[in-house]
Amino acid sequence: MSSELESLYQQIILDHAKRRVGQGPTDPSSGADSLATGESHQLNPICGDEVTLRVWLEDSRIERVAWQGAGCAISMASASVLTELVSGSTRDEMMEQLDRFRELMRSRGTVEPDEEVLGDAAAFAGVSRFPARVKCAMLAWVALEEAVLAANR
Amino acid sequence: MPILSAPSHPLSDDEVSRIRNDFPLLSTELNGRPLVYLDSGATSQNPVSVMEAEQEYYEQRNAAVHRGAHSLAVEATDAYENARTLVASFIGASPEEIVFTSNATEALNLVAYSLSNASLGLGGEAARPYALGPGDSIVVTEMEHHANLIPWQELAARTGATLRFIPVDDDGALRLEEAASVIDGSTRLLAFTHASNVLGTINPVAELVSLARKVGALTVLDACQSVPHLPVNVADLDVDFVAFSGHKMLGPTGIGALYGRSKHLHAMPPFLTGGSMITTVTLERAEYLPPPARFEAGTQRISQAVALGSAVNYLAETGMDRIEEWERILGERLVSGLEAIEGIRVLGPRAGQPRIGLAAFDVDGVHAHDVGQYLDSRGIAVRVGHHCAQPLHRRLGLTASTRASTYLYNTTDEVDAFLAAVAEVRSFFGASA
Numbered sequence: 001m002s003s004e005l006e007s008l009y010q011q012i013i014l015d016h017a018k019r020r021v022g023q024g025p026t027d028p029s030s031g032a033d034s035l036a037t038g039e040s041h042q043l044n045p046i047c048g049d050e051v052t053l054r055v056w057l058e059d060s061r062i063e064r065v066a067w068q069g070a071g072c073a074i075s076m077a078s079a080s081v082l083t084e085l086v087s088g089s090t091r092d093e094m095m096e097q098l099d100r101f102r103e104l105m106r107s108r109g110t111v112e113p114d115e116e117v118l119g120d121a122a123a124f125a126g127v128s129r130f131p132a133r134v135k136c137a138m139l140a141w142v143a144l145e146e147a148v149l150a151a152n153r
Numbered sequence: 154m155p156i157l158s159a160p161s162h163p164l165s166d167d168e169v170s171r172i173r174n175d176f177p178l179l180s181t182e183l184n185g186r187p188l189v190y191l192d193s194g195a196t197s198q199n200p201v202s203v204m205e206a207e208q209e210y211y212e213q214r215n216a217a218v219h220r221g222a223h224s225l226a227v228e229a230t231d232a233y234e235n236a237r238t239l240v241a242s243f244i245g246a247s248p249e250e251i252v253f254t255s256n257a258t259e260a261l262n263l264v265a266y267s268l269s270n271a272s273l274g275l276g277g278e279a280a281r282p283y284a285l286g287p288g289d290s291i292v293v294t295e296m297e298h299h300a301n302l303i304p305w306q307e308l309a310a311r312t313g314a315t316l317r318f319i320p321v322d323d324d325g326a327l328r329l330e331e332a333a334s335v336i337d338g339s340t341r342l343l344a345f346t347h348a349s350n351v352l353g354t355i356n357p358v359a360e361l362v363s364l365a366r367k368v369g370a371l372t373v374l375d376a377c378q379s380v381p382h383l384p385v386n387v388a389d390l391d392v393d394f395v396a397f398s399g400h401k402m403l404g405p406t407g408i409g410a411l412y413g414r415s416k417h418l419h420a421m422p423p424f425l426t427g428g429s430m431i432t433t434v435t436l437e438r439a440e441y442l443p444p445p446a447r448f449e450a451g452t453q454r455i456s457q458a459v460a461l462g463s464a465v466n467y468l469a470e471t472g473m474d475r476i477e478e479w480e481r482i483l484g485e486r487l488v489s490g491l492e493a494i495e496g497i498r499v500l501g502p503r504a505g506q507p508r509i510g511l512a513a514f515d516v517d518g519v520h521a522h523d524v525g526q527y528l529d530s531r532g533i534a535v536r537v538g539h540h541c542a543q544p545l546h547r548r549l550g551l552t553a554s555t556r557a558s559t560y561l562y563n564t565t566d567e568v569d570a571f572l573a574a575v576a577e578v579r580s581f582f583g584a585s586a
Contacts, residue, residue: 004184005527046538047537049520130526133526
């Protein structure tokens with residue numbers, strides 16, 4: 001098997017694509033009323049991948065993420081990894097994670113992932129060498145950014 | 154009159170090998186492996202002769218056509234009009250019935266916008282029968298490419314006409330018994346694809362044309378997947394308009410054509426307006442040339458038209474009947490091979506049923522994008538996604554599929570390499586456990 005392909009589909013990614021942490025109902029009533037909440041729906045019109053993601057925040061801390069979606073292994077795994085990674089992060093920490101992830105995705109393989117900040121999301125480093133797949137990995141992150149903005153409105 | 158002839162014999166393996174030598178890109182590598190190009194339904198590769206025709210035009214004849222007193226302009230005009238004649242005779246039309254466009258999408262929009270302009274009262278008395286309005290209906294099918302759907306949505310929105318749909322069954326065949334009630338006295342236009350870019354189905358043109366004829370509706374045929382792959386004769390098909398794209402038939406990008414029945418083109422108002430399509434112009438108004446010039450405003454895609462003429466020669470010399478037979482064999486091999494792999498659902502007709510040389514399929518538990526990525530790593534180029542047919546995918550319960558599409562230069566070995574790689578996909582993604 002080609003090593004390029006395995007650098008894209010790391011075992012962590014294949015596992016998350018099946019296990020899907022955080023996949024579940026995204027209606028506001030599925031979280032505590034006292035929390036601020038926001039939702040975003042993102043669609044990649046090129047391949048039809050979709051994610052609807054909701055966050056619940058207490059003060060500036062992300063208490064919970066829930067999402068629903070349909071798409072390729074990269075986009076589904078990214079939503080799952082992101083859920084694990086940002087749950088419990090402050091808004092500022094999440095923005096740092098997002099910035100680092102975005103920088104990694106735009107790097108075309110020239111940036112080494114910072115595992116301290118990105119955790120399992122560092123496994124997506126190989127995606128950056130496949131420009132056609134970067135949007136797949138970013139889809140849930142863009143939804144997260146919008147959902148947090150919506151929650152703070 | 155259709156000529157009855159003995160069934161033609163397909164291309165031989167030796168001939169396909171020779172054909173492949175004419176296509177430099179086919180002997181390149183993809184990700185360190187010999188390229189297996191199975192995406193000709195999206196765009197085909199070009200033989201050297203086509204690329205040389207375009208280069209030769211620029212080196213020896215380049216000038217603006219239909220104007221200028223110099224000899225170069227005459228040569229350029231001859232080359233351009235010769236290309237029109239070649240394309241016309243390739244599909245059994247007269248040259249004045251061929252309008253060059255940038256692609257099939259523009260050809261279909263040309264018809265839609267011309268009818269829209271007629272509906273605004275443009276084009277005078279002659280164009281009045283082409284006006285649409287509230288109470289009229291436009292009929293398309295559920296299997297259309299977006300290019301043969303959205304222009305009619307827009308035409309309906311601009312004129313107040315209603316858009317109706319001929320449904321497909323679970324195997325992707327048109328439900329003809331319902332077509333007979335969808336097409337009624339209100340129907341002014343029926344637009345449908347000759348061969349589906351997703352299902353591979355070849356639609357029953359004669360039956361559909363007969364339904365449209367009965368109610369006096371115009372017929373528009375999307376021939377993007379038929380003109381490159383099957384012998385197509387517009388007189389036999391008896392349709393009013395036919396649209397196709399050059400880049401799917403060994404030609405360059407940026408060139409396509411609209412066939413229009415002469416009496417319609419003569420009566421219809423122009424779509425794009427400007428230079429080269431007029432007779433007398435005052436500050437207030439203009440009069441227009443007869444077709445096809447009426448529909449070719451501005452400087453045209455001359456080098457691309459010349460190259461398309463060369464592509465048509467290549468296809469005609471090879472023999473469209475023999476290409477059709479060869480692709481029938483490749484298509485049958487694709488479908489029967491795919492059907493034999495666990496977890497694969499082929500869209501469209503089952504093995505043994507008529508289809509063009511393409512097959513779209515769903516892999517249980519693996520998204521089409523991932524299937525395409527896996528195949529790419531094996532040097533195999535296929536199309537993934539909705540193939541510009543979202544409503545059809547939705548009807549089949551999918552958002553995306555993977556499509557392998559063949560052409561005259563593909564070999565049975567390539568189809569087998571593709572099938573072997575597809576058979577590995579589910580285990581790689583852990584979907585077969």
